[in-house]
Amino acid sequence: MIWLKIKSIYDKELFTVRSPMGTVSIFSLGIPILFENVMNNLQGTVNTAVLSGYSEVSVAAVGAVNTVVNIILMLGTIIALGASVVISNAIGANDEDKAKETSFCSIFTSLIFALILSPCLLMNDSSVMSFLNLTGEIYRDGIVYFDIRITFIVSNYLMSALLSLLKCYGYPKYTFVIGLLTNTLNLIFNVFVIKCPDISPVTGVRGVAYSCALSNIIGLIVTGCIFYKVKISIKKPGSIKMFFVRIISVLKIGLPSGLSGMMFSLSMMVTTSFVALIGDYALSAKVYFTTILSYVYLFSMSMGSANSLLIGRRHGAGEFDIADKMNRQLSKITCAVNLALSLIVILLYKSLMGIFTDNTQIITMSLAIFTVDIVTEQARAVSQVYEYALRAVGDVFVPMIILICSCWTFSIGLAYFLSIKCDMGLVGLWIGLSIDESIRAIVTYIRWKRGKWKYTKV
Numbered sequence: 387m388i389w390l391k392i393k394s395i396y397d398k399e400l401f402t403v404r405s406p407m408g409t410v411s412i413f414s415l416g417i418p419i420l421f422e423n424v425m426n427n428l429q430g431t432v433n434t435a436v437l438s439g440y441s442e443v444s445v446a447a448v449g450a451v452n453t454v455v456n457i458i459l460m461l462g463t464i465i466a467l468g469a470s471v472v473i474s475n476a477i478g479a480n481d482e483d484k485a486k487e488t489s490f491c492s493i494f495t496s497l498i499f500a501l502i503l504s505p506c507l508l509m510n511d512s513s514v515m516s517f518l519n520l521t522g523e524i525y526r527d528g529i530v531y532f533d534i535r536i537t538f539i540v541s542n543y544l545m546s547a548l549l550s551l552l553k554c555y556g557y558p559k560y561t562f563v564i565g566l567l568t569n570t571l572n573l574i575f576n577v578f579v580i581k582c583p584d585i586s587p588v589t590g591v592r593g594v595a596y597s598c599a600l601s602n603i604i605g606l607i608v609t610g611c612i613f614y615k616v617k618i619s620i621k622k623p624g625s626i627k628m629f630f631v632r633i634i635s636v637l638k639i640g641l642p643s644g645l646s647g648m649m650f651s652l653s654m655m656v657t658t659s660f661v662a663l664i665g666d667y668a669l670s671a672k673v674y675f676t677t678i679l680s681y682v683y684l685f686s687m688s689m690g691s692a693n694s695l696l697i698g699r700r701h702g703a704g705e706f707d708i709a710d711k712m713n714r715q716l717s718k719i720t721c722a723v724n725l726a727l728s729l730i731v732i733l734l735y736k737s738l739m740g741i742f743t744d745n746t747q748i749i750t751m752s753l754a755i756f757t758v759d760i761v762t763e764q765a766r767a768v769s770q771v772y773e774y775a776l777r778a779v780g781d782v783f784v785p786m787i788i789l790i791c792s793c794w795t796f797s798i799g800l801a802y803f804l805s806i807k808c809d810m811g812l813v814g815l816w817i818g819l820s821i822d823e824s825i826r827a828i829v830t831y832i833r834w835k836r837g838k839w840k841y842t843k844v
Contacts, residue, residue: 410556412716416692418558422549423684425565432569433594434677436576438742442670444591445742447527449673450518450662453655455535458507460648462543465496466550468640471778472632473554474695478702484632486621489551491632493620496547500540507536518655519662524669527591534595541599541606548609551618553695560612568605572597642782646773649790653797653822657815660802664811671748672812675755678738682727682759683766686720690770694778701779706840713775713834720767728760751812758816765823772830781839788829796822 437444469492476485507514511532520528549561579586579593588596623629654676661668693716700709731738735756739749776785796818804814833839 410696412689412692412696412712415553415556415558415695416689418560418562419553419691420685420688421562422558422565423688424681425562425569427680427684428569428573431677432573432576433598434673435741436580437591437594440580440590442743443523443666444527444594445673446666446669447520447524447591448531448594449676450520450524450658450669451515451528451532451535453651453658454514454518454532457648457651457655458503458536458539459542459546460644460651461503462496462500462539462546463550463647464640464644465492465499465636466546466640467643467777468492468636468638469547470550470554470695471639471643471698471780472635473551474698474778475702475780477554478699482619483621485554486619487623487628487632488636489618489620490622491629492551492636493544493547495633495636496543497540500543504536504539507539508533511536517659519659524666531591531595534592534599538599538603541602545602545606545609548606548613551620552609552613552616553691555616555618557612557616557618558692560609560616564605564609564612567608568601571601571604575600639777639780639782642786643777646782646786646789649793650797653793656798657801657805660806661812661815663806667745667748668812670743671745671751672815674739674742674748675752675812677742678731678752679756679759679763682724682731682763683770685723685727686763686767686770689716689720690774693771694774697775698778701839701842706837709775709779710834713771717768717771720771721764724763724767725760728756728763732756732760754813755816758813758820762816762820762823765820765827768827769823769830772834773826776830776834776839779839780842781833785830785833789826792822792825792829796825 433448434445437448469488472488473485476482476488511529514532515525515528518528545564549564552558552560575597576594579589579597583589586593623632658669658672661672693712697709697712700706700712732753735752736749739752743749773785773789776782798818800821801815801818804810804817805812806814808814810817
């Protein structure tokens with residue numbers, strides 16, 4: 387009976403798209419993307435776990451600076467996001483020239499952008515640390531970590547561009563392979579620099595930063611080899627005018643989508659700055675909580691990303707009703723999975739927190755945070771499906787404006803009021819975040835149901 391009920395709400399054919407360029411399904415795309423995201427998360431988790439045995443000051447420094455680094459990495463995904471939407475729609479419409487030329491523009495622009503951005507950020511590193519309210523040893527560790535990561539940011543940008551193209555053309559399994567490789571190397575390098583200080587040329591926070599940079603450089607080299615092996619065709623536009631036509635079409639999608647994501651990351655940076663006012667223990671606690679909870683929404687984020695690639699093809703082919711049914715079906719699945727994972731985290735909260743700390747104050751606080759987060763993850767399960775789908779069909783500007791307003795009102799404004807003014811600490815912060823995610827879910831769902839996306843052109 388249970389199996390029959392599951393079959394009645396799950397239609398496998400909805401999640402399968404066929405075109406002259408190949409057949410793909412949401413799980414053939416989504417499972418490798420999920421593993422890739424798990425691997426990416428593990429890099430931060432490993433850094434936190436290894437450093438927690440070294441120094442909680444180092445954990446606070448790296449965790450705080452990573453909120454800024456994540457925003458900078460998000461800038462790099464603006465081009466990759468826009469290109470993936472344009473290419474997916476081009477594949478759906480059987481426009482091979484557009485797909486090939488957009489691929490070239492994506493790679494070239496990512497490289498130039500990274501080469502310009504890196505030195506600009508390095509010249510303003512002290513301003514970034516001051517904005518985060520970091521002082522003393524945390525400030526010194528933070529600036530070391532920031533400078534090293536930003537110096538090698540070009541490898542992240544190029545790898546992001548190449549991996550997004552591999553996904554668009556139906557090769558997501560390679561993104562998992564790259565994630566596994568980079569994280570395995572990162573783990574080995576981290577253990578070496580922390581546990582073998584006598585023979586390692588660099589140690590502590592400096593060693594962790596170089597470990598991350600080196601593993602990403604190796605990952606980029608392997609990604610380039612895979613890209614060449616699978617023979618994805620890229621084509622230089624026939625003129626400078628056509629180059630700008632292609633890159634503008636990418637930025638029209640990527641900028642609003644990227645800005646929405648950047649505002650979320652920026653809110654994390656701003657909240658980190660006022661969490662620092664509570665105390666060093668709160669800064670470390672926030673790093674531990676976000677590290678654990680980042681795994682809860684990985685399934686919905688990964689399937690939402692895979693779904694958006696299929697939605698782009700459906701939109702390019704004019705199959706609007708099927709696209710709508712895909713979103714409805716996926717949102718039911720993601721809500722169920724997120725709820726199950728949230729409950730598992732609550733049941734195992736002592737064991738999970740014990741990986742990072744033995745501070746009883748932080749462990750006790752985690753139960754309240756994880757309980758509030760149930761609402762956050764249910765809202766996220768919906769918003770990650772519909773927000774990514776809207777992006778895939780080019781309906782990005784209006785949702786971006788509303789979501790940015792929600793972010794600054796609730797994730798930052800209300801969170802500051804509750805956590806600092808009402809003295810609720812990190813619980814107040816999470817309540818603000820939960821309300822913001824709920825608004826995101828409602829707005830993106832309503833925007834999709836109104837159907838204006840059916841008339842957009844990518």
